[in-house]
Amino acid sequence: MTLVGAGPGGADLITVRGANALRQADVIVYDRLADPELVDFAPAAAERICVGKGKGFGPSQSDICEVIVSRARAGLHVVRLKGGDPFVFGRGGEEVEAVESAGIDVEVVPGVSSALGAPLLAGISLTDRRLASSFTVLSGHHCAVSDHDWHTSAQSAATLVVLMAASTADAVAQRLIESGRAPLDPVAFVHAAGTDEQRVAYCDLTETARRGCPFPSPTVMVVGPVAARTTSPQMPSIEDRLLASVAG
Ligand SMILES: C[S@@+](CC[C@H](N)C(=O)[O-])C[C@H]1O[C@@H](n2cnc3c(N)ncnc32)[C@H](O)[C@@H]1O
Incomplete structure (x- = not known):
């Protein structure tokens, strides 16, 4: 699994490493702060899962981790795309812990917060x-x-x-x-x-x-x-x- 920071808004503000990860994704799990154009960086066949949260709506954090773990366990390259930098007020650390504790390797790509x-x-x-x-x-x-x-x-x-x-x-x-x-x-x-x-x-x-x-x-x-x-x-x-x- 690769956890990628999308940057602050504007698809071209992602890092080159982050864009390359998206191009190799089998599954993208993204939230509402990531620029929608970034989802198009993934191959057409990639599964696209929006887990955007807002006040009183959206999946729970454990549901998001479950989606990631189930796809990664099936051998798919999951890219988790989060707005800005994934470790700045983004609960990225919790997602890494949950995925690693399921025995799955994680790479983290920073983003511009x-x-x-x-x-x-x-x-x-x-x-x-x-x-x-x-x-x-x-x-x-x-x-x-x-x-x-x-x-x-x-x-x-x-x-x-x-x-x-x-x-x-x-x-x-x-x-x-x-x-x-x-x-x-x-x-x-x-x-x-x-x-x-x-x-x-x-x-x-x-x-x-x-x-x-x-x-x-x-x-x-x-x-x-x-x-x-x-x-x-x-x-x-x-x-x-x-x-x-x-x-x-
Ligand atoms: C849950 S925090 C996630 C922050 C994110 N991880 C980061 O590093 O930018 C969401 C907050 O980030 C800020 N934010 C994110 N993207 C923004 C943007 N394009 N313009 C202004 N504020 C933004 C807003 O204050 C928003 O309420």
Whole structure:
């Protein structure tokens, strides 16, 4: 079995190794974040199984593992295709464990995570050395929002990249402000990065706490001075962004 990261959106953002695995697949098991065009990389005769999950629908994790194990045991080359990087908030590690414990060899092919790819495709440099020296990737999933140590994130000078926050961005922003992050800290939302549907919106933490995320999933939320609106990715208005962060 080969577990392949599809990249952040846009079929041509997969790695060469990942594309080669798809071309040799007997079975593709894919989720809804992987670009649909990637499924066409597989031979016409390959079996195509969509296991996309959403709120309240889709197969369970154990059902997905069962599908993979049953096909692999029959001697078929199964390619499990997951959006972004399979080990970043993707439960890829659990799938590898389940398949290996059934005695099946697994190769893992990394992908460009949306945590990195979505900001870049919107012209946001996560560690622009004039504005941030590190970044932290967080989950905005509602369980993670209640469990997370918001104080540490709020006090840190790191850029924050929040995945799965389309329906929790208001709560995330509220907790960051309550924990001491500057209320005017810039926020950018990048929706459907790398696809024809890509959209970017800019605001600040206060507005986000009031109005939430302007886009549905999949959207990446970026918090920090690097997330301020720029006229062009190549020509950031550094003075404005520094002023905004000081004012916050
Ligand atoms: C379950 S996580 C999986 C992350 C994936 N493993 C990765 O590395 O990108 C799903 C979240 O990834 C983000 N995401 C994935 N693809 C995206 C895209 N093309 N544009 C914006 N956000 C994306 C969204 O925050 C979405 O809610």
